[in-house]
Amino acid sequence: MQQSIEEYIVALAQRAKKASRQLAQLTSAQKDAALEAMAQGLEANTAQILVENAKDMAAGRENGLSAALLDRLALDEKRLAQMAEGLRSVKALEDPVGEVEGMVKRPNGLLIGCQRVPMGVVAIIYEARPNVTSDVAGLCIKAGNAAILRGGKEALHSNLALSKVLRDALKGTDCPEDALLYIDQGGREATTYLMQLNGLVDVLIPRGGAGLIQHVVKNATVPVIETGVGNCHVFVDETAKIDQAIDIVINGKTTRPAVCNALETLLVHRSIAAEFLPRCAQKLKEKGVEIRGCQRTREWIPDALPASEEDYATEFLDLILAVRVVDGLDEAIAHVQRYSTGHSECIVTENYSNAQAFLQQVDAAAVYVNASTRFTDGFEFGLGAEIGISTQKLHARGPMGLKALTTTKYIVYGSGQIR
Structure with a gap:
């Protein structure tokens, strides 16, 4: 039988x-x-x-x-x-x-x-x-x-x-x-x-x-x-070092776009957008990344596609990046709190107070200051290997x-x- x-x-x-x-x-x-x-x-x-x-x-x-x-x-x-x-x-x-x-x-x-x-x-x-x-x-x-x-x-x-x-x-x-x-x-x-x-x-x-x-x-x-689900963000603060921020974004988005610790949404302080966005966009395009941005983003990246509400909530797992220009730290944190899946979030900044505020207010398994979200990994954290990255709070969290x-x-x- x-x-x-x-x-x-x-x-x-x-x-x-x-x-x-x-x-x-x-x-x-x-x-x-x-x-x-x-x-x-x-x-x-x-x-x-x-x-x-x-x-x-x-x-x-x-x-x-x-x-x-x-x-x-x-x-x-x-x-x-x-x-x-x-x-x-x-x-x-x-x-x-x-x-x-x-x-x-x-x-x-x-x-x-x-x-x-x-x-x-x-x-x-x-x-x-x-x-x-x-x-x-x-x-x-x-x-x-x-x-x-x-x-x-x-x-x-x-x-x-x-x-x-x-x-x-x-x-x-x-x-x-x-x-x-x-x-x-x-x-x-x-x-x-x-x-x-x-x-x-x-x-x-x-x-x-x-x-x-x-x-x-x-x-x-x-x-x-x-x-696993990783709608990961990088916020480029007004004090960020431009070259460092570009390196972090490119690494986060393009090294392995289909993994859960890859960057999906880029947030940029309005006061640094004019200098940062065109340079970063050029590097992203060289890597084949499609950019979807808010209205202010498209002022500095004219060929970016319009970003929808759904784009900011999406884990693309592909060479697609949602971008938004924000007025400051509070708006960036509010965006992350709304759309984050609790995986990995990053601020690029030279301001200690802003770094500490981001670390304290962002609720995720891993929160970074001036480093790529791609480090959220069992090997990189010294665990030898990982069975997964927990985005809940019980019984384990993170790698x-x-x-x-x-x-x-x-x-x-x-x-x-x-x-």
Whole structure:
């Protein structure tokens, strides 16, 4: 009798739950050995993985994916080498599991401490970024969690190849192969079942655009950590150094426009607009950026398209930039407060008071003074890698590294005390 999609997902989750209990008992050395085997597996199977990625790239071009999304999808020898190195960087991190915080002795003699323990089963739903497959696998295993992955259809061949290579690498280690499971069938129906497996899935992390994340938040019954949507702003204050501000804008918008920490809206103080905007616009145009601006912006950039209300609320994930000229710091902050998704925001200024006001009044996972929003990243923050960038306030915020993939339990030592 053919297995239904619901039965398939439940069986997968049950395997993951069993593996998670085995994982929780492994030593740091055993988990590190598994990570090294996975890294070596990527290196040894680079050619095979690239063949499968080429299939996804060809389909993406045929289906009209943008250049920015194709860049997210693409793998090459360098990126695979970086993925292997990413696994080794996670291996080198201190294992948070078992760490006891704040052991105290109560007046009744009880010793009470808070110990870090794995989450259990972590499910991740993500879009066209195959590198997420290895990043998530490495972080989850190091933190003692089993991972159930559901990638986007655009990267299906790449993700299947990667997950097979990583699972095969675990066969010669103490880590159970089912520590990493990939959902390869069932469409949206399978995803919906996964989101509602209370008791089997301990936490669900969506990584992708606003549509995916909102679908998960609205339909999941298991706990969700909301990540990723990044309508990121840069405000160029009247005291900003022009060249520095241009460099920050160009870096934020053009290095990888399809990632969540890319710049989407540029705010410029009116007193610096005449000097700054034409020079910055020229650099942006050289990089192929389409500019959509307010009326005052278009006075200094005549060929800019008119910006709509929707443009200021949009995470473009492409070479498109919304621009607005503002009268001052208060107006800039008000704009950010209205349209921000709480990801990464930046002020470029030489005024200490303005910098402090921006830091204090802007509510986001990362707030910058004179630096690109592109730094909001687990590697750049010294976390070794990240499973995503949380834009909510519980249970983690900002780049989520190893510690964010653990929870705590109280351990209590007594000598016969009763209450």
